[in-house]
Amino acid sequence: ELKVEQNPLFLSMQEGKNYTIYCNYSTTSDRLYWYRQDPGKSLESLFVLLSNGAVKQEGRLMASLDTKARLSTLHITAAVHDLSATYFCAGPLEYGNKLVFGAGTILRVKS
């Protein structure tokens, strides 16, 4: 059974600071997905990481995938208030298209 573990589950940070959210998963998958959810809203796809060593960046967010370590990271650079949201990572089950989601990391950026 695939397990996807995120940490931290809650992150409060000051504007302008850097931080990293970690996502560990238990299968040999070479794909990993990151989503963002604003309060009361649906999930928005952020990054799709499709191979070992994949790195994707958009604005102040950068995601990477290390399939050997079964680890993905979401790095936040110089945080701004608009980044406050819940971030989920998700990994596919080894067979088929189903995704297993981590518990989510609630990010609060304080000004």
Added chain:
Amino acid sequence: SQTIHQWPATLVQPVGSPLSLECTVEGTSNPNLYWYRQAAGRGLQLLFYSVGIGQISSEVPQNLSASRPQDRQFILSSKKLLLSDSGFYLCAWDWGGGSQYFGPGTRLLVL
């Protein structure tokens, strides 16, 4: 471009009443379709997924059922709601192997 719709957006129902939530996708054909539930402050739980018309896989034994009467329509139903059915219901689609795209969600409160 593809869009995904869900309705209703919010619903308040008494315990024991029936339920029907609808999800439709536009701009694509033969998508994989998914129903998730998100309890307050929690992660996502996959309820059902479908790879084609009339093909439904249930992930968790529960009080709910799903149907796919048309290629781009996915329906979540219950004959008698329980208090524990309250939550945020999200429909998603993909083509397999890539990211899933989520609808706006239906917030259900069972009283």
